[in-house]
Amino acid sequence: MTDTMPRAAVPTLDEVALLAGVSRATVSRVVNDSPRVSPEARAAVRSAIAELRYVPNRMARSLVTRRTDTIALVLNEPNTQVFSDPFFASIVRGVSATLADTDLNLVLLTAQDEREQEKIGRYARMGHVDGVILMSVHSDDPLPDILAEAGMPLVMCGRPFDDRAVSYVDADNRGGAEVATAHLIATGRRRIATITGPLDMIAGVDRLAGHRAALAAAGLQSFPQLEAEGDFTEAGGARAMESLLGRDPELDAVFVASDPMAVGALSALRVAGRRVPEDVAVVGFDDAAVATRCDPPLTTIAQPLADMTPLLTELLLRQIEGAGEAVESRVCRTSLVRRASA
Amino acid sequence: MTDTMPRAAVPTLDEVALLAGVSRATVSRVVNDSPRVSPEARAAVRSAIAELRYVPNRMARSLVTRRTDTIALVLNEPNTQVFSDPFFASIVRGVSATLADTDLNLVLLTAQDEREQEKIGRYARMGHVDGVILMSVHSDDPLPDILAEAGMPLVMCGRPFDDRAVSYVDADNRGGAEVATAHLIATGRRRIATITGPLDMIAGVDRLAGHRAALAAAGLQSFPQLEAEGDFTEAGGARAMESLLGRDPELDAVFVASDPMAVGALSALRVAGRRVPEDVAVVGFDDAAVATRCDPPLTTIAQPLADMTPLLTELLLRQIEGAGEAVESRVCRTSLVRRASA
DNA sequence: GGACTGTTGGAGAGCGCTCTCACAGTGCAC
DNA sequence: GTGCACTGTGAGAGCGCTCTCCAACAGTCC
Incomplete structure (x- = not known):
């Protein structure tokens, strides 16, 4: 079994096109929801895709579109304890939920030391992600600079230390x-x-x-x-x-x-x-x-987390869409919740 | 400024080759540490890379190598509380540390519901990752099946419910x-x-x-x-x-x-x-x-976490290398630690 | 009938990289 | 000199996809 199938026979666009009796271009149009396809062609392609269990190869697509449809949430924190911080968990859940309706993927990256931060910087620069949300930034972290310099769309969760021109969302x-x-x-x-x-x-x-x-x-x-x-x-x-x-x-x-x-x-x-x-x-x-x-x-x-997480992704997506868009930031209002301790 | 540079001018292999006065192939050899390059050529390429701040485009490379050098740690858990579970944090830190010395990247994916699990399944099948470590599996999770069926290298952290042929690492x-x-x-x-x-x-x-x-x-x-x-x-x-x-x-x-x-x-x-x-x-x-x-x-x-996390990555890497390798699992010994509560 | 518009589909050129293959050059034995 | 092994290098063919043309055709109007 291992010899007869050295790799799973992953179907390509061409095979789908062949089966559907159309050209590669038409299959691509169907996959990308282009309106310029006749209903018949569309149906033929759809059934060919289903039959072959075709999944587009993201690498090939990314190579030409320059998009990965993936954004990274980077947790910049030497202390693993952060994981247990409910604030962090809420942000992850919130961003994840905001993206659930899109076809964007969210990956979490954690950096425990400078070496790992650089690794993440490389990861981003290599084109694995379209943009980055950066959390838990300490004053001496090099990652914001690495990413900014690479022109990577970036939104920080929490305002930066210096008055640099970077998008951020923060609570007041x-x-x-x-x-x-x-x-x-x-x-x-x-x-x-x-x-x-x-x-x-x-x-x-x-x-x-x-x-x-x-x-x-x-x-x-x-x-x-x-x-x-x-x-x-x-x-x-x-x-x-x-x-x-x-x-x-x-x-x-x-x-x-x-x-x-x-x-x-x-x-x-x-x-x-x-x-x-x-x-x-x-x-x-x-x-x-x-x-x-x-x-x-x-x-x-x-903290108005319910406002902050959608804002975080919204600002980032706008930056990704608009390439050279202006930097934009938001500070969200906080409120006192009175209970028994004071 | 935004108009004059619609996108950051990312250098390519060809540009490096041109500057170094060698061919694309030679640059590629240097980048991939092939021994078949003369010291002079290597030096020329190295300095051209430095000058242009060249970073290889991972998508292009992946397209031909079929490798992404990225593995996913999937946290399959509807309850965000898990984040605060020290066991989870330890595994993340352990795996991350094990990979720090390699040039493999680790991404964390979290699935809070079945919809997100399917999204992760798609993400993996699209070729974003070379393999998956799956944590916190509940009895009715579809993800193990989705991944196994797609032929994705997979190691579960914790043994599966049924006696399926899947690699896992578990404590006793x-x-x-x-x-x-x-x-x-x-x-x-x-x-x-x-x-x-x-x-x-x-x-x-x-x-x-x-x-x-x-x-x-x-x-x-x-x-x-x-x-x-x-x-x-x-x-x-x-x-x-x-x-x-x-x-x-x-x-x-x-x-x-x-x-x-x-x-x-x-x-x-x-x-x-x-x-x-x-x-x-x-x-x-x-x-x-x-x-x-x-x-x-x-x-x-x-729990012998210090043993388990390297094992987890080791088993996965072996699977990734060896394509059709046999499924392999390990159960690690636990021990009683006596303190004051009993 | 001819020119025009609009719609659908195909051909083909890349995206940036790897990798095979061929080839020149060198060293050494015969 | 010839043959052979070996080394360093370059040319070029893709990887699977998108997207820009351009062709083919139908419908419309003068």
Whole structure:
């Protein structure tokens, strides 16, 4: 069996044409839904395709069309923990769902170190994908540059560090954080700590800036010892909370820059014997599913993911279509979701 | 600017050849590391490639070689929660690391419903990938059939439900579960419950079978009310534990078919006021990182992931090389890791 | 009847690459 | 000198597809 069929006999356009009694060109027209085909020819081709179980060879097609109908969602993250971040899962699901109705394919690429980033850069430049959505960008990642330089259509999920001309979709992280901390202030808290995201990520930076701005607006000073850097993971949140409690046992509120970290903070507070929200009020960020399940349910800032993911793909597709189209970006509004923790 | 360069001027082999003063064939030889090139020619080509920033067009190459140098890791799972399963993250990282030294690319594909599975099937059949590693297969998934029928090299992570001739790599789930429950019995427990995985997944089925076998071997009966089905998530584990406690408040041990579920069970037990391991002993499965972090640290069954992921890729690559190669499968040994929970 | 328009289908030229084959050149044994 | 093995190189034929012509034909109008 292995000898008699060294490779599966994959039918080609020509064979379909032969069977249908038309030319290659006509088969191609049918496959690509061109209107310029008579119903009879179309029917003949359709049945020949079905009979031969013909599937177009994408490589051959791509070679001439310069399109692969594939876009990549690149997760740029050394830490495998990200996989467990519900924000990431939501984006993947959202983008995937948006593309389900098209005949575009979505591939996920993960880069755990610089070497893998370069590999992905090569992968993209070799023409495997039409465009890239880039997530979880750290300040020193070379991938945005590699891709931009190659002229690859690119949309970043999260605004870039510098003011480069690149499309992005982002939540209003700064504004959301400001609202979160303002809410804490409005409920009478005065010693307000924060657990930040990684400060080499723009979401981490922006949320910290928002927090500080709210403090300043209320005439409160921001103390370095009330700021602890987390890594967007639950374990990191717990560690950061412990550290904060060590530095200032009197703190009465904490704005945590992501829900998974907030869940970690909640357990650290429990371990330390603090009641939430009586002793320490907690506000998270994301409005992840876990925010409703934890104890107490988390007051948090909702990111409009339902708006963001379609936008992400829309911006990318427009760039792919329009070749030299202008760079376009969107910032989506966040909102405070009040639950029990603050 | 957009008008003057309607598309980035991507250099081709011919241009490199022209600049280097050699033929296309020689450039191709250099690019593909053929030894049959003089050092001078090689050097000339290398510098021309560098100067033009030439990257081979993968589509053109694939068209003739019939290889894409890309393999797909397909995650077949309606539930986005899987992303947070450390087992999945470990496999992704492992496979990715194994491939990092090769010039093979890894793409992740996720299928959330049957429609997306078919899309992936088409994607593969169109020749985007050389082979597929399939994870998280449920009993009624059509994808294995679609791929097998198309003659796509395929390795499943986890053995298939029926005895079909397909390569797979799996942990000894049945044996591991047997050891887990036997350990519970050996420490004097008698009312031993289990939280199973989804029973439309082979890992769920096998671990339950092992648990029952251990019970039977010790002359203990297995009661349906001591078996609750989970979904491999923490929340599912907590729910299942609550349900078990409701059904039999006297239970003194529980074998939980995954660590995330065990963590959920631990919190449910805490809420119910049970001490672990004094009142209820708990054994998990996976030896995920979380098993060391939870309270108390989890006694669990370690899966030899370090063996499994290289095996997964190795088996697939052998299949890709050897076209009609014989199907080959491996079951990797598990081991009991004793910590504080049992 | 002739010129024109519109529709359908085919011929053929590539897309950028690999790879076989032929060929020139070199070294060495006879 | 001839024969032979071997090495480095180039010419050229595709891989399977798309897409631009262009031909053939039918219908319409003057």
